[in-house]
Amino acid sequence: MDSSTVFQTFLRSTFGQDPGGTLGSQLRPIAKLDTIAPGDTTRIGSDQDRVIYMARGATKLVASASGEREQIVAFHFAGDLVSMPAQGIHRYRAIALTKATMLVFPASTFFDCIAKEADASRLVIERLRGALHRCRDKTVALGQKNAIERVSSFLLAMAERFGGTELNTCSLELPMSRREIGASLGLTIETVSRQITTLRNLGIISTEGRSQITLLDLEKLTGLCGRSGGSGGQFRKKPKFDSDQGRLRSAGLAAETTGGKLS
Amino acid sequence: MDSSTVFQTFLRSTFGQDPGGTLGSQLRPIAKLDTIAPGDTTRIGSDQDRVIYMARGATKLVASASGEREQIVAFHFAGDLVSMPAQGIHRYRAIALTKATMLVFPASTFFDCIAKEADASRLVIERLRGALHRCRDKTVALGQKNAIERVSSFLLAMAERFGGTELNTCSLELPMSRREIGASLGLTIETVSRQITTLRNLGIISTEGRSQITLLDLEKLTGLCGRSGGSGGQFRKKPKFDSDQGRLRSAGLAAETTGGKLS
DNA sequence: CGACGTGTTGATAGCTTTCAATGGGTGTGG
DNA sequence: CCACACCCATTGAAAGCTATCAACACGTCG
Numbered sequence: 001m002d003s004s005t006v007f008q009t010f011l012r013s014t015f016g017q018d019p020g021g022t023l024g025s026q027l028r029p030i031a032k033l034d035t036i037a038p039g040d041t042t043r044i045g046s047d048q049d050r051v052i053y054m055a056r057g058a059t060k061l062v063a064s065a066s067g068e069r070e071q072i073v074a075f076h077f078a079g080d081l082v083s084m085p086a087q088g089i090h091r092y093r094a095i096a097l098t099k100a101t102m103l104v105f106p107a108s109t110f111f112d113c114i115a116k117e118a119d120a121s122r123l124v125i126e127r128l129r130g131a132l133h134r135c136r137d138k139t140v141a142l143g144q145k146n147a148i149e150r151v152s153s154f155l156l157a158m159a160e161r162f163g164g165t166e167l168n169t170c171s172l173e174l175p176m177s178r179r180e181i182g183a184s185l186g187l188t189i190e191t192v193s194r195q196i197t198t199l200r201n202l203g204i205i206s207t208e209g210r211s212q213i214t215l216l217d218l219e220k221l222t223g224l225c226g227r228s229g230g231s232g233g234q235f236r237k238k239p240k241f242d243s244d245q246g247r248l249r250s251a252g253l254a255a256e257t258t259g260g261k262l263s
Numbered sequence: 264m265d266s267s268t269v270f271q272t273f274l275r276s277t278f279g280q281d282p283g284g285t286l287g288s289q290l291r292p293i294a295k296l297d298t299i300a301p302g303d304t305t306r307i308g309s310d311q312d313r314v315i316y317m318a319r320g321a322t323k324l325v326a327s328a329s330g331e332r333e334q335i336v337a338f339h340f341a342g343d344l345v346s347m348p349a350q351g352i353h354r355y356r357a358i359a360l361t362k363a364t365m366l367v368f369p370a371s372t373f374f375d376c377i378a379k380e381a382d383a384s385r386l387v388i389e390r391l392r393g394a395l396h397r398c399r400d401k402t403v404a405l406g407q408k409n410a411i412e413r414v415s416s417f418l419l420a421m422a423e424r425f426g427g428t429e430l431n432t433c434s435l436e437l438p439m440s441r442r443e444i445g446a447s448l449g450l451t452i453e454t455v456s457r458q459i460t461t462l463r464n465l466g467i468i469s470t471e472g473r474s475q476i477t478l479l480d481l482e483k484l485t486g487l488c489g490r491s492g493g494s495g496g497q498f499r500k501k502p503k504f505d506s507d508q509g510r511l512r513s514a515g516l517a518a519e520t521t522g523g524k525l526s
Numbered sequence: 527c528g529a530c531g532t533g534t535t536g537a538t539a540g541c542t543t544t545c546a547a548t549g550g551g552t553g554t555g556g
Numbered sequence: 557c558c559a560c561a562c563c564c565a566t567t568g569a570a571a572g573c574t575a576t577c578a579a580c581a582c583g584t585c586g
Contacts, residue, residue: 063399063400065403065489066489071402071406073399073403088396090400090403092399111388111389111392114384114388116381118384119378121377121378122374122375122378125378125384125391126374132391133346133351135399136336137351137352138402139401139402140326140334142405143405144334145328177564178566179565186406188542188543189564190544190566191542191543193565193567194567196565196566209550209551210552210565226330409573410573410574440531440532441533441534450575451575451576453535453574454574454575456535457574459533473533473582
């Protein structure tokens with residue numbers, strides 16, 4: 001894809017500006033286009049903090065802990081802005097799920113330019129706030145929710161993001177594997193698979209192939225997410241599984257996953 | 264404490280500005296001072312998004328999930344700026360750990376004012392980025408680390424925040440209870456207690472009373488946190504406990520806790 | 527001194543992980 | 557077009573880490 005076209009799309013969708021303005025002319029020289037294949041990561045400017053604009057495709061933001069452990073912090077899709085630290089407690093990488101096109105900026109220069117314009121500042125601040133709040137929600141999910149709640153929340157979050165909703169049902173084409181869902185939810189691939197099986201047995205979802213999932217009963221699914229303040233189903237405290245494949249436990253809350261805007 | 268004095272301190276420490284400037288005169292009218300006792304929460308402007316400046320004391324940022332479940336997303340101390348959403352998937356509250364003094368702003372007006380000044384924008388953006396990155400680190404901890412790793416990381420993070428370091432040892436006076444540590448790490452009070460006992464038995468820490476902890480061996484403690492890229496001790500894969508009170512497992516990483524600046 | 531909240535310790539149960547085997551889906555090459 | 561890897565997903569059995577339940581110790585406060 002053409003670099004100028006992508007940059008133009010970036011300016012419009014992010015700041016509602018046309019090229020030619022001061023912001024556009026300042027950011028243009030530091031924007032670097034990159035297109036990567038599934039499984040790959042951008043190596044552009046990886047030695048410093050970056051801001052990445054997702055022009056096309058989907059990526060996962062992965063943090064590497066010790067050993068082989070990897071946590072997916074967020075998923076990102078077209079239009080998202082991602083803040084990536086170069087160093088820190090963990091190593092973070094944006095890895096493509098599908099063929100992905102992105103614009104990479106050095107963070108310091110990017111934010112210096114943004115700060116000079118009130119409108120752009122306001123928009124970036126709002127994106128950062130949104131990313132922070134979503135990350136907090138994810139924290140709650142990982143700290144307080146059990147497996148069925150996490151998977152239910154994940155499915156609902158994905159549905160809100162890119163599901164075709166029709167009459168209480170909703171079908172999704174998940175761009176990520178079970179392994180990636182597990183890495184995002186802090187669960188193993190087997191546990192994710194079991195929860196999906198449980199949801200299917202409950203008649204709440206149906207599956208087709210490995211990535212096609214249809215949400216048949218959004219209400220019940222929401223009940224399994226356990227939003228705060230909600231009744232939490234018919235349980236209150238110390239709710240546990242019932243039998244072999246189990247029913248559910250309580251219900252925690254939802255939407256810890258996507259990554260919406262700036263993350 | 265005097266409202267004007269607190270506001271002045273806020274302007275200086277956050278933006279390096281003196282009152283009288285445009286920013287100060289714009290923010291002054293919307294700043295509301297509040298002092299609350301331990302266990303209490305501010306009710307000022309709780310119907311809308313807020314930004315809270317912590318002038319004095321310590322608070323915990325609590326998210327309520329369904330049932331009785333509560334997750335502490337971050338701890339905040341004097342000088343911190345906290346972004347608080349009014350609505351969302353969960354209900355968030357800033358609850359005082361000690362007697363706390365704070366300045367409360369309505370978020371939208373606050374950020375509108377900030378965005379108009381380049382310097383202030385840059386600083387706020389940097390704080391938001393920091394908060395986001397710390398929150399991500401916490402996500403990794405909750406998603407990938409086991410109990411001993413979480414507690415070790417927590418202690419190290421607290422030590423970095425307000426510990427008197429001297430010759431590989433460091434003593435802390437924790438302002439939070441075991442219950443709050445557990446709520447922050449996604450663990451129960453009993454598990455936290457057991458990990459502390461384990462660390463004491465390993466000679467890595469010593470305790471005195473219920474809140475005084477001395478870190479005797481920062482190196483070993485760090486090894487239990489499992490930072491990425493590190494050797495992870497002498498383990499690689501599938502590292503498990505050894506015996507009754509167990510040794511350790513692998514080692515994950517650290518510092519998911521504090522909350523540093525804007526969270 | 528007794529009540530109460532906090533913290534510690536022990537025993538048990540449970541949810542998730544680990545280990546292992548099978549089946550399904552996709553892609554490549556003959 | 558089909559065969560054959562190869563990866564992904566599902567399912568089962570067993571083990572493990574943490575939660576739950578319970579009892580006790582400690583310090584504070586009335």
